[in-house]
Amino acid sequence: MPEPQKDHRIPQSTFITEKDFRFGDTASQHGKAMKVPSHILPIATIGILAHHATATLPLPTDEHGDYNGADLIEWINSHPQGYVHPSVRIGRERPGDPTSMLGLYVSSAPGTKSIEEDEIIARIPWSHLISPGEEYSRSKFFSCQEIRNLAKELKLGDNSRYAPYVRYLLAQPRGAMPGEWSNAGKKFFAKLLDYGDLPPYEETWLDVYETEWIKGCHGDPEDPMERMAFYLASSRDEDTLMIPIYDMANHSNDPDKLNTLSFKPDKVGKSFRFEASRTILPGEQIYNSYNRCNPCSEADFDNCETFSSQPTPDMFAHFGFVESLPQYWRFDSSEEGEEEDEIEMCLSRNSSGELEVLWFKNSMPDEVDFEYLSRHLKRLKGMNARKADLESKLVLGNDEDIDEKKMPRSEWESIWRYYDELVRAIEAAIKYAPPDDEEDEL
Ligand SMILES: C[S@@+](CC[C@H](N)C(=O)[O-])C[C@H]1O[C@@H](n2cnc3c(N)ncnc32)[C@H](O)[C@@H]1O
Known part of the structure; x- marks a missing residue:
């Protein structure tokens, strides 16, 4: 499929002429016990919380006390087809800073x-992948069997x-x-998003575990390890x-950062390859794209291995973070029961560092859309004006006992990080609206 045309020279609105190449946004985008290396600390000491965790051997750490994956690398390299490039380091962005x-x-x-x-960063043999087994197919994007197998292995822990x-x-x-x-x-x-009127739309986050796992895969609602497997698969597979x-x-679609390509096994039994798409210098982070095939990323469509094209809000729903620019926003301004009315845009910065909106020719905003965006902007700003009051009512204090009406601070902060990005996107959509004559072409 051809890549959409973008014109970074035009600072305000411009068109993306081809957009109908979404393949569905379902993609995630989701040995033997080893000798423990000498440099180890118990999990709790390195500040990682493990809920429902089976007791296991401690994780290996580096001289800063950060997990370094030494056992993982040794395990993969011990297989004849396994390979991890000797220059690879697993660790923290700022060593020692949890x-x-x-x-x-x-x-x-x-x-x-x-x-x-083109050098291989890592080649992971089939035997070292947790997979749906014989059900595996390159063109399948969700599998109950994968999650079942993952839950089984989590329960086995060190065994x-x-x-x-x-x-x-x-x-x-x-x-x-x-x-x-x-x-x-x-x-x-849900209230911030006006109960399904703004993205991420509720079907991508609100009851996904109940819908996809409990109903869709006949999962056991009483099994916490299945729940853990479901969310681990959603955010990592x-x-x-x-x-x-x-x-x-970690994820990036910033063309200055994204430096890899990945290749799934063609069939059961084959290895997974992770390769460098350019020279990656000592000290640089190795980035992957979790939604490489979205029309706002600069990825060459030939490298679109997984067809994952989630918009920025869906990325937040699936991974819990807001991707930095470039971002891909999709809004549906239609009322319930009406035909879908989508606004679709890319948000990025031009070479002078100014914010830039790129429109899709067939889903540019019209008057109804502007009314929708403006109404929500006003509503969101109203909520922001009451933020301190809301915080005192809704956020659990450090020493406070669990209260059903309150959320942990981490959730509150995550919600407001998303709020900032959502408001910026809506403001940009309004500010960089396509001129009237272009609107007329709709
Ligand atoms: C596949 S894991 C990546 C490795 C992960 N950082 C770890 O510690 O194992 C995906 C998770 O990493 C985090 N992550 C990845 N890329 C990120 C980014 N650009 N910004 C913030 N968090 C990111 C999110 O928590 C996401 O759910």
């Missing part, structure tokens, strides 16, 4: 070589044949995605595969 993100890097240790374009991977997964903090939030957090977020090492890479 508030900074864990991710994949090219080490900056003296003597470390760059990873060159899993994926133990080095499972240990890391069990140590992941839970509760970052809107679907996992407290009732109070979900209720307030590549379509239907859980892929160690690869899933340590």
